[in-house]
Amino acid sequence: MKAFAALLDRLAYTPSRNDKLRLLADYFAATPDPDRGFALAALTDGLFFRLPLRRILGELVEARVDPVLFGLSRDYVGDTAETIALIWPASETSREPPRLAAMVETLQSALPMEVPSLLAKWLDQLDATERWALLKLLTGALRVGVSARLAKTALAEWSGVPLADIEEVWHGLRPPYLELFAWLSGTSPRPEMEGRAAFRPLMLSHQIEDRELAGINPVDFVAEWKWDGIRVQAAHQAGEKRLFSRTGDDISGSFPDVVEALPEGVVLDGELLVMRGREVAPFNDLQQRLNRKSVTPAMLKSHPAHIRLYDMLFVGDEDLRPLPFIARRARLEAWHKIHAPLRTDISGIIDFASVAELEALWAGARETGIEGLMLKRRDSPYIAGRPKGHWYKWKRAPLLIDAVLMYAQRGSGTRSSYYSDYTFGAWRDGEDGKPELVPVGKSYFGFTDEELKELDRWVRNHTVESFGPVRQVEPKLVFEVAFDSVHRSTRHKSGVAMRFPRIHRIRWDKPAEEADRLETLTALIVD
């Protein structure tokens, strides 16, 4: 538990992805089985403890700490679990803390009535950081800024085995991942995946460049719409039905409606959407479903999910990936005609005769649900990763507004001495009839390192007031902000939320009064 707690503690404060990878790789290298396997499970959301944790902890703390002192402490710390970890009285009889694996295994086999005393015993044996880590583990949400994919990337870096190979076996394996670690440390062969529902790493596309566009011709390429959902892989093999995200996370639990409908013996590639009738709903609606681990019947009804199919990787035992795209596509269409599973359809092929015709299509692509165009070589096999020269995406042109910088916040990591996170606003009429700025978005990218230095200097020289790491600045600097779309939002004062806002240009030249008004944004709302 000591090493695991130290790892979580360090990860929670480490902003840089590369530094996180190093911390994880060092941990996997230094920690024996089965501890590291359970740690990996915890980091990839693979451990669940269904415990009435809040009630148990409440009772344990009440018996040990004066309630007035606990209340004052809770108010100061701001988090109940952390307060308990910090306030737990040091035990006189503290012994060597138990190992992570021992705790997980004990808990998995414990009767509900045994849990409170087990927990009390452990909390006595642990120090404050270890107690914090234990409570995080038990709540099932570590929140240390490590995604399942990052943890797998660390495994790849540590072992030298390609990430795609790890992802391919991942879903056939279970904690504490003894087979996996044996393979990665070179002491046993790759785990056998025959007959298990496994994730097959996706084939991804490149953003098309102008010179490449000129070379696109209808003899070699087909075009499809790029739908505005999330890329998924749907598999039903060996009696298991699974829905995987692009990065191999199992999201079946959030989308039982599409998973149920999958016929046996197939691996499909497509876009997950929310669809009402034949209408693709805005991305925001899909977001509502993505954010939930379990889904309510009401949600299933109001936000029905759907897969728009792009490709087919397996049918029966046959691996279609070596076939040309056009051949896979024909198999997909034939298969779909027979099975026609509910909540699926096939993404249509768009006819075009020339690049000019494509450009016209692309420029007109403003309809809900369309993010741009996809161009695919007719003869491309399905290759994991992002192979060059096969698939291109051509995202529709971004929307732009001119907004005024209002607040700047210090960045993290290497940017911690720079004011690099910017909140910008648009004009509207205030209550007194005078124009006022209302924040409409926040962004910390889109500019160069040189521009960051200039912006940092500007912020320091135009500060009106400081609130901790945040500075309010004079409303004088205009950003041209690019974004993909804008949605209604009840969480923001402005009533709008932008998707992927980035600083497109810094308009040093433009007077702030000439920046856009809020109405310009509300007019672009699609939902």
Added chain:
Amino acid sequence: MRPDKFDSWLTVDRRGLLCRPGGFYIDPHGAVERAVISHGHSDHARPGHEHVLATQETLAVMQARLGTAARRGTQKVAYGEKLKLGEVTVTLMPAGHVLGSAQILIEWKGARAVVSGDYKRRADPTCPSYELVPCDLFITEATFALPVFQHGDARGEVAKLLKSVGQFPERSHMVGVYGLGKCQRLIALLRAAGYERPIYLHGALEACCALYESFGVKLGVLKPATGPKRDELKGQIVLAPPSAIADRWSRRLPDPVTAFASGWMRVRARARQQGIELPLVISDHADWGELIQTIAETGAEEVWVTHGREDALLHHIKSTGRRGRALALIGREDEDQ
């Protein structure tokens, strides 16, 4: 004025805590005729007093930081030396907070009052250890007076820093430290852990380190952080005042890991707010356990609480049957920054 009625002879006015029969203030906020100073931190040792009485080390710190310790005269006292001031007897006793820090024992007509100043009870290789002084009235600090503050072994925190230095050899480690006390204690702890490489200092820390060394505290090889080339600082430990670590000064360092040695680092939100990547819980103040242990051990029936989080400590004092009171002293900052 009655000896058993403490608030008749120890009173608070806008300049600070006044001992009326002794004719002096203790750590006054405003300039006064006669001041007794517990230690050299700037919220206790302020400029402009006519006469100052303190330990030799504290006077030296005041001299170094303020240019002069007093306008007219200074008087140095050794720990344990009894001194008559007006009608009272004053004795300075080690407080274990920083070099020269003292508790102030005031005896008047058989009554004993102790002003703790800032103190800690854990070992510190750079200053004499706290000594318990039994008393009737104990006036205590309360910087970390919440039961969530239980400072662990500082050696464990230093081990955490050294592990990170080993793990990220291409980065520098920039540790925010308070210039007087924390800086030198951290250096001494690093040396005790076997770290013998040069330690690099922000310019603002150099004078205090030199002062400690002049009093015989060995700190090993120290180098200025502003001279060397960027690459020389890779894999090195650099100490800087808290105000410098998140600001432009830090840009001279190669990809620094931002650390901060402070008791506040025990609370995650505090570390996150300041963008700290490696929080080190090292405090020069008493934690909750030390505060309540000390209150009990002094035998005081009455306890006054100065700066800090007095609600929780007063609740504890009253629940243990003692008389308690919060002293609202102006000018005390959120300490241990």
